[in-house]
Amino acid sequence: MSATSVEKRATRVVAARKKRAGVVAITVVLGIAAIAWLSPLALLLITALRPLSDYIANGALTWPKQFTIGNFAQAWDVGNFAATYRNSFIITIVKVPLGVLFASLLAYAIAKLRLPGRNIVMFSVFLGLTVPIYIAILPNFVMLRQLGLTDSLAGLVGPYLAFGISFEVLVLQSFFRGIPDEIIEAARVDGASAARIFFQIVLPLSTPALVTVAILDGVATWNEFLMALIILNSNNNKTIPVGLLNFQGQFANNTTSLAAGILIAVVPILLAYTFLQRWIVGGLTAGATKG
C-alpha cells in the first residue's frame, strides 16, 4: 500500500467520523425539541396519575411521591364519559361511511364520468374548504329545531356530511383520476353498468384512498366542536369535545382529575393516530406533492 492511499483512507475515515458526529448532533437537537414538544402531554399524564394533595403540596414539576388511578375513575363518572364516548362513537360510525360513500360517488362523477357542468361543480365544492363553518350554524340550528332534531345526534349527521364533503372529494377525485381509463372502458365493453363498474372495480382499486379519507374524516368528526356545542344541550347527548368543555368548568380547581379527564378525552384519538399514522400522513401530503 502506498503512502498516499493510506493518507486518503485516513482522510476518508476522518470525514466519515465527522459526518457521524454531525448526524448525532442534529439528532440530539431534534430530540430535545421533540421532548419539549411532547412535554405538555407528558406533564398531563404524570399529573393525572398523582393524588391532588401531592400535586398541590409539591407542584406540577416534581416527580409524584404517590401514584393513583383514582383521578381517572372520578373523571370518568363526573365527566359523564360513558355517555359522551358512546355519542362520539355513534356519530363517527354513522357519519364517516356515509360521507365517504357520497363523496366517492361525486368524486367519480367528476373524475371519470364527464359530469356536465363539471368545472362549476368542482369549484363550488372546493370552495367549501375555505368557508368558515360558522357562516352556516344559525340557519342550520333554526332548521334542525323546526325538524325537532336539536339536542339529538341525528341532527348532526346532515351538517357533518356537508362540512366533510369538500375535503373528501378533493382527495378522492385526484385518486380516481389516476385509475387507467382502459380498465373502465374494458368493463363497459363487457356490458357492465356504471354502478357495477364503480362498486366492483373502482372502489376496490381505491381502498388506500378510501381508508385515508375515512380516517381523516373520522378524526375531524370526533373532534368537531362548534356545531355540537350549538345543537346538543343535555349532558347525556353531548359528544366528547362538548362534554370536555363542561367538565373543564366543573373541575377548575381539581387539577389532577381535570388532567385525567383531558387524557380520557384524547386517548382514542392518540391511539388512532399512532396506529393509523401511515394513512394520515399519506393523505395529508397527497395533494401537495402532485402538481
Add this chain to the structure above:
Amino acid sequence: MSTTPALTRSQTVRRVKWRGGLVAWAFALPALVFYVWFLVAPAFQSLVFSFTDWDGLSPTYSLVGLKNYVLMLTDPIVHTAVRNNLVWTGVTITVPVIQGLLLAVLLNGHVYGKSLIRTIFYTPAVLPLVSVGSIWGWLYNPQYGAINEVLRAIGLGGLAQPWLGQDATALAAVIVPAIWLRTGFPMLLYLAALQGIPKELYEAATVDGANRWKQFWNITMPGLVQAHLIVVALSLIDSFKVFDLIYVMTYGGPGSTTQVIGTYMYANVFQYYRAGYGMALAVSITIVAIIVSIPYVRSQTRRDDR
C-alpha cells in the same frame, strides 16, 4: 353500422352523451344534496339574516338594509377582533411554516429516529381543539400552572403571571398553543416535497464547492415553490376559521382582548340575541376568506384538467 345514415349516428351519439350526463349526475346528486342543504343554502340564508334586525328567537324580523354592516365599522370590539384576526393569521402562518421548514430540512438528512420525531411533532394536530385549549389553560394556571412553576424554578418567579387573565399577555398566550399544534402540518408537506428534489443536484453543487447555506437557497428553496404555495394557502384558509381555541381558553376575554370575528359572532348570536349583527360578521369574514382563497381553489380545479 355502415348502413346507418350520418345524421342518425350523430343523434345516437348525442343521446348516449345525454344519458351519460344523466348517469353522472345521479352519482353526483347524493353528496350535492347534503352539501347544498346544510352548507350552501344556510350560507345564503345567513346572508339574508345579515340584512335584518333578527334576534335569533322571534318569529318575525324586519329588513334593515346595510345597517348591521355600517354598525360594524364603528364597533370598537370589531376593530379589536379584526386586529386580532390579522395578528393571529400573521403569526400562526409565519412561525409554524418557518419551524416546519426547518424541521423538514433537518429530518430530510441523516437523523436517528426520524419517524418517531416526525410523529411527535404532528401529534398535537390530531387532538380535539377543546382538549388543546384545556391543556394549555391548565399550563397557564396562575397558581399551579407548569409555566409559572418553571419560571419560579429557574429563579424568574417575578415573571410568573396570569397569562390568560391580563390584557398584556392574553393574545400571545392563546396564539402559542396554535403554534404548537400547527407546526406539524407544514413539516409533513415540506418533507414530502423535499423527497421530490433530485439528490444529484446537491451532489453536483457539492462538487462545485457550494456550501450548505448556498445549496439551501439555490436548490432547496426553488424546489419547494409548489409546497410553499400550498402550505401558505392552507394555513391562510385555516386561520380564518379560528374559534374553538379562543372560545375554550378565554371566551374572547379578558374584556374583549382576545375577541376574534368568530367568537364575537357567536357571542352576538347566542348571547346578546343580535343574530342579524352576528350574521353580518360571519358573512364579512367568509367573503374575505373566499376572496383570499380563490387562487388556491382555482389551482385545484385547473390542475386536474391536465
